[in-house]
Amino acid sequence: MMDAFLTAHKLSVTLAGREVLHDISLALPRQHLVALVGPNGAGKTTLLRALAGLLPARGAIHIGGDALSALSLRERAKRFGYLPQGHMVHWPLPARDIVALGRYPHGATDPARLSPTDEAAVERAMLATDVTQFSTRPATELSGGERSRVALARVLAVEAPVILADEPTAALDPRFQIEVMKNLRAAADSGILAIVVTHDLGLAARYADVVMVMQDGRLVAQGAPAEALSDDILANVFRVTAYRTGHEHRMIIVPWAGV
Template structure:
């Protein structure tokens, strides 16, 4: 299901943080959202998830996301926020099962066969099957991040919004998580992921949105959106570039 965003504006505390942003995300596409700190990336993502007031149009397929009832919107949009704090010692499997709440699931110990299968599949994709029975409060930050990713995948939503999904992860699991998001896109979801890792964006995304001071500075294929002149203007850096096994390598250098 395709996402279409038109002239999106967000103001917080009387200050404009997203200003006139328009873009699309097709079903089957992984879009990376990058930009300096304070560029408006998280505010944009939260607006798409209807978590902050916004102006403009946000349509998923034929639906205006902001007019959907909360349960329908929760089935349509799976949102992974920054940070993965845990305050109750629930088993990791029960946390992942929360992703089935929009589908009517209740007690995690009494899931339907379909809900249980969705939970197990999501845990396998996020590589947290071995953590299923461990209290989430006993997990490391990286482990909690992967459990949170499994919860998002368990929703089975056509739109996935992930805010810095690789933060706190070791290099192997950074690659795994980006691979999982790319796999979700290839399975038909529209996926938007905020990342500060330009190398991961260049390698895994089909398109990159570059934000600067609340506006889009670029929206194009990685090689165009992360071109030297854009990196110099927006990030004030130069990067080393190469290709390995047919995929882009980009390393911020100076």
């Protein structure tokens, strides 16, 4: 592995008196797509939030050599592109303005007055996710698939070294699931560390360099898809068996039956 860019050391999070993350340590390099999988309630979303500094955690997080706790909110915002579940938009803003909010951490707080640099970043992100044609459409009027691509474009527009995406493929039809994963794969190939929460083991196996498996607030396995999604782990963590095959040099894994 290359040098770790994002590290966590003994990360623990307590929410409402209950410890939901226990002693998580990890070290992840850039130019990787990391799939974060685990049963419901395993703590995947909590881990993403903790990594982004969005909730108080014990332990230490370092990004690019800097302690997260020593960074200002704005400095953190420049380093993490955070895509929450559900892509909430409360007002019918034009899609392009939403993508432009990705430049907020860079001081571009008004989408109507972007510098050429910011404008270029917005355009790149919209091209990558193929949403340029929606520029002036209110985001609330877009379909679920279109809206999730706009949300992804907003995160790409940050041009942060790390992307944290929480179930970006949930509720999307198969074609858009593939499109979104391809976007994230391309981001990773361009040098970004993308951590993606997903319930789709097939997508994880197909697109990720590294799979991290969580259970009950702990990281129980971590490695290449073939080892992290072994029969043992699937049986113990997910309580399923799996059918495996291959296609175009990628592993195909289909959860098959409960155990």
